[in-house]
Amino acid sequence: MTHTSDKSSAYSQGITIFVYLAVLTALEFFVAVTIGFVQIMVAVAVVKAALVMYYYMHIYKLNNDNEGEENSYEYKTGTNRLGLWLFLLSDSFVFGALLVVRFNLLGMTRPPLSQTLGLIVTAVLLISSFFMNRAEVAIENGDRKGFKTNIIITLVMGIGFLLGVVGVEWPNAIAEGVWASKNTYGAVFFMMTGMHAFHVLTGIIFLLIVLRNGSRGLYDEKHYPVEAVAVYWHFVDLVWIFFYPALYLIGVLSS
Amino acid sequence: MMKNMNPVWRGLLFLVLFGLVGYALGLGVDFLVVRSLRFSGSVPSLFTLLLGFTAFFFGLFGYRGITRGLVWQVVGTLLGGFFVAGIRAIMGLSAFGDFFFTEPSWVFGAFVGAISFIFGVGAVDDWVKWARGIDTPEEHEEHYHGWEKYFAVSLDHKVIGIQYTVTALLLISIGGLFALIFRTELAQSSLQFLTLDMKLFGQNGPQLYNTLMSLHGMIMIVSILLGVAGIMNYVVPLLLGAQDMAFPRLNAFSFWVAVPASVLLLMSLVLGGFDTGWTAYPPLSARAPVGMQMFFLGVFVAGWSSILGGLNIVATVLRMRAKGMTAFRMPILVWASIATSIISLTATQLIGLSFQLVMFQRLFGMGFFDPAKGGNPVLFQHLFWFYSHPAVYVFVLPGLGVISELLPVFSRKPLFGYKWIAMSSLGIALVGFLVWAHHMFTSGMNEYLRVPFMYSTLLVAIPTGVKFFSWVATLWKGKIETPTPMLFVLGGIVVFLLGGLTGPPNATVSVDLHLHDTYFIVGHFHDTIFGGFVFPFFAALYYWFPKATGRRMNETLGKIHFWLMTPAFFALTLGMMRIGLLGMRRRIVDYDPTMGFDTYHLMLTVMGYLIALSVLIFIYNFFNSINNGEKAEGNIWNSRSPEWQVPSPMPTHNYDQPFEVVGEPYDYGLAGSKYVQFIEKKK
Numbered sequence A: 001m002t003h004t005s006d007k008s009s010a011y012s013q014g015i016t017i018f019v020y021l022a023v024l025t026a027l028e029f030f031v032a033v034t035i036g037f038v039q040i041m042v043a044v045a046v047v048k049a050a051l052v053m054y055y056y057m058h059i060y061k062l063n064n065d066n067e068g069e070e071n072s073y074e075y076k077t078g079t080n081r082l083g084l085w086l087f088l089l090s091d092s093f094v095f096g097a098l099l100v101v102r103f104n105l106l107g108m109t110r111p112p113l114s115q116t117l118g119l120i121v122t123a124v125l126l127i128s129s130f131f132m133n134r135a136e137v138a139i140e141n142g143d144r145k146g147f148k149t150n151i152i153i154t155l156v157m158g159i160g161f162l163l164g165v166v167g168v169e170w171p172n173a174i175a176e177g178v179w180a181s182k183n184t185y186g187a188v189f190f191m192m193t194g195m196h197a198f199h200v201l202t203g204i205i206f207l208l209i210v211l212r213n214g215s216r217g218l219y220d221e222k223h224y225p226v227e228a229v230a231v232y233w234h235f236v237d238l239v240w241i242f243f244y245p246a247l248y249l250i251g252v253l254s255s
Numbered sequence B: 001m002m003k004n005m006n007p008v009w010r011g012l013l014f015l016v017l018f019g020l021v022g023y024a025l026g027l028g029v030d031f032l033v034v035r036s037l038r039f040s041g042s043v044p045s046l047f048t049l050l051l052g053f054t055a056f057f058f059g060l061f062g063y064r065g066i067t068r069g070l071v072w073q074v075v076g077t078l079l080g081g082f083f084v085a086g087i088r089a090i091m092g093l094s095a096f097g098d099f100f101f102t103e104p105s106w107v108f109g110a111f112v113g114a115i116s117f118i119f120g121v122g123a124v125d126d127w128v129k130w131a132r133g134i135d136t137p138e139e140h141e142e143h144y145h146g147w148e149k150y151f152a153v154s155l156d157h158k159v160i161g162i163q164y165t166v167t168a169l170l171l172i173s174i175g176g177l178f179a180l181i182f183r184t185e186l187a188q189s190s191l192q193f194l195t196l197d198m199k200l201f202g203q204n205g206p207q208l209y210n211t212l213m214s215l216h217g218m219i220m221i222v223s224i225l226l227g228v229a230g231i232m233n234y235v236v237p238l239l240l241g242a243q244d245m246a247f248p249r250l251n252a253f254s255f256w257v258a259v260p261a262s263v264l265l266l267m268s269l270v271l272g273g274f275d276t277g278w279t280a281y282p283p284l285s286a287r288a289p290v291g292m293q294m295f296f297l298g299v300f301v302a303g304w305s306s307i308l309g310g311l312n313i314v315a316t317v318l319r320m321r322a323k324g325m326t327a328f329r330m331p332i333l334v335w336a337s338i339a340t341s342i343i344s345l346t347a348t349q350l351i352g353l354s355f356q357l358v359m360f361q362r363l364f365g366m367g368f369f370d371p372a373k374g375g376n377p378v379l380f381q382h383l384f385w386f387y388s389h390p391a392v393y394v395f396v397l398p399g400l401g402v403i404s405e406l407l408p409v410f411s412r413k414p415l416f417g418y419k420w421i422a423m424s425s426l427g428i429a430l431v432g433f434l435v436w437a438h439h440m441f442t443s444g445m446n447e448y449l450r451v452p453f454m455y456s457t458l459l460v461a462i463p464t465g466v467k468f469f470s471w472v473a474t475l476w477k478g479k480i481e482t483p484t485p486m487l488f489v490l491g492g493i494v495v496f497l498l499g500g501l502t503g504p505p506n507a508t509v510s511v512d513l514h515l516h517d518t519y520f521i522v523g524h525f526h527d528t529i530f531g532g533f534v535f536p537f538f539a540a541l542y543y544w545f546p547k548a549t550g551r552r553m554n555e556t557l558g559k560i561h562f563w564l565m566t567p568a569f570f571a572l573t574l575g576m577m578r579i580g581l582l583g584m585r586r587r588i589v590d591y592d593p594t595m596g597f598d599t600y601h602l603m604l605t606v607m608g609y610l611i612a613l614s615v616l617i618f619i620y621n622f623f624n625s626i627n628n629g630e631k632a633e634g635n636i637w638n639s640r641s642p643e644w645q646v647p648s649p650m651p652t653h654n655y656d657q658p659f660e661v662v663g664e665p666y667d668y669g670l671a672g673s674k675y676v677q678f679i680e681k682k683k
């Protein structure tokens, strides 16, 4: 628990991790447009995922030995944490399978998509994770106002991502000749982004719920619900860490 | 007069009345769309099914609990259907079709209906409250008492376990009925009553055969999943000394989603059916009637039951064990449940996704499995079997756990090789993830995959063999008692042996090229499933029935059940394998009389009826014993397990005093050894 012992060091840790993630994403993009070395891109994605899981999702908290009464809040929080991670494990099988579908059907080729748009939505989601982390730190330190501000920013970015994908990227892809019923490029693209967008949407609903309840002071003492939403939100980001290169960067452009 | 009626009779009366109303309504609605009266068509049948089914529960239970769920499901389905129909009308597409709604309307409506059920029945009430910032009490009060609590949401794992079990028995009966119907057709070569001229639910005889055969498979699988969940739900928290599952609300949710899922599966029968078998391979499944979509949706929703139930078990076992219950002092059934739950938690997502992809292929023309669009039908089989092979271990591991759990009780000897058995469950589960393509040797997948998958499959025989070794060694020189549960345990061992021995030949590529898609396979997997699930399931029901009711089931009827079912079952599967070796194809409504299979098939059909009869006897015994069974409130099996150290039936919050584990679980016959000790509460 030394990681978040005080607020400002927790904030600055959030910033550091964010910078790492941003730099790694830039590196990934750079590799893709220059040498296109798949192994490097995969390695970068794995490192990014590990950073997110450890520093944003605090996977190590699963190891906290919540000693204490079986009926205490601490013990139950530990059980809830485990439940959430088990759910994410299960969910990741869907996304993993979608990656399998993508590489089975498209192999080392990729659909013609707008690189700029791809980079923008990726950045938006990443930044939203950054603010989510701040919101969580804020509520853990009893800063209800900071929590509110940061959750609202996260929400705006989340909605921005959703609109960006569904409202801009989808029509744009269709204009480029990638539509669902045309061929497997369209099918895979819409399935992957659609499944991901659905998770973003549910995340937005959860954010709205904790925003409302948190503003009314419900989580001042017991802030596990915020932690849970944060972990879920970072998980959705984590999925995109793999989907982004799989859709936009890896492979040669299909003709 | 209605008020004083027996609720069951009132339910049946309502079933008939509203079934007729539904029929008339459906006939009229159908007439409006297609301008002709189709008396045995899909729409009247569907309305009969939905209205009659709902009305039955209305008569039985009033407008609350399950009835409210069903009403909401029907309304939700119709609203969703009309919604899409309206959009289609605005877009200038046909709003209604041959099955009243068009396919997109049915899919959307059915999905909305399933969600509506969950809200209607009240399975998410507490979560909605939490989202609105309202706390709910920890100690859940029961709203209903006696039999009524089984028809509404309850958070008590024991109630949920029984709800699962009874639903499973209901589905087994339905699936079994389907089997009897198509088995009767097979009793003789050429078509007898499922003829080309007949027409029911928009299907001719052979099509109906295919639908019944496919639904038999999937309904049985769902019933197995529910049966397994029932046993695990009821027993695992008791074995652990927990008050309940880790997430009681999620537990209730997991059970209740299975109900709309079952309704969806039944809807697929009347909405044109489908002819793919339970495996639903495209391209056939991409073309089958709209019933296919209901099937996909039903399995998808049932999958969530399995996933979330598995999650709950894992969390419960990891977090809620009694003091002193270290990993290697857990009962074997707990080990088996963990192994099972890991599979259902993870792999189930893949069957869900594969079905979802076909659904989208049909709805939106997405070409995942359509070669004309660059898709790959073999990919479906990979996704499907990545779940469906491990799923067979979901079916059997808990059953094998029950066998290991009960054998020492009735042999009065320690379980041989406890640690090995515990680890073998996990071993089977893990290796089970690496073998899926043995179902695809003939599919045209890459040839180089065949040999590795053959060897990985043969590897499964090792941890399975460990179990057999331990069972035999446990029986060896034991003081064997044979009340009904033990009979089923022994039967299960022998039957599963037969299933296990017929597996490796299928896994051997050269042999499987001949055996694939024959009755040999059908015989093989019925052996594994009966040996690994059905026999142990019955054993578990006979064994834990007194724990739940304070009465025991009738021994004589139990023995009749066993001695009727077992020989009939052997004749059935051995006969299947015999004609399979001679070339009888599976999933086919008719066969050539010159193959000489007529006598065999007649025998198989008769055996099928005998098994059905034995199960009927069981069901009678089960329900009759609830009130009329011989009283059995003590430790009637002389077990060391904690749940038998307290009087039956189990109190609502399980143990009044917590217990501590002080010894090994299966040291039967060792003088002075103790497994658990109750801790005196400080007053």
Ligand code: HEM
Pocket (backbone or CB within 6 Å): B279, B392, B393, B395, B396, B438, B439, B457, B458, B460, B461, B464, B499, B500, B502, B503, B504, B506, B507, B508, B512, B515, B516, B517, B521, B524, B525, B528, B529, B532
């Ligand atoms: C040593 C253990 C086992 C081996 C080596 C084995 C092997 C196989 C193989 C190779 C097939 C595919 C045959 C074909 O379609 O050509 C098969 C089918 C099947 N097995 Fe097993 N099996 C084993 C145990 C089990 C168990 C424990 C179960 C279930 C509880 C089971 C259930 C099934 C089912 C349901 C099928 C048919 C699937 C279908 O509809 O096509 N098997 N088995």
Ligand SMILES: [Cu+2]
Pocket (backbone or CB within 6 Å): B388, B389, B392, B435, B436, B438, B439
């Ligand atoms: Cu298999």
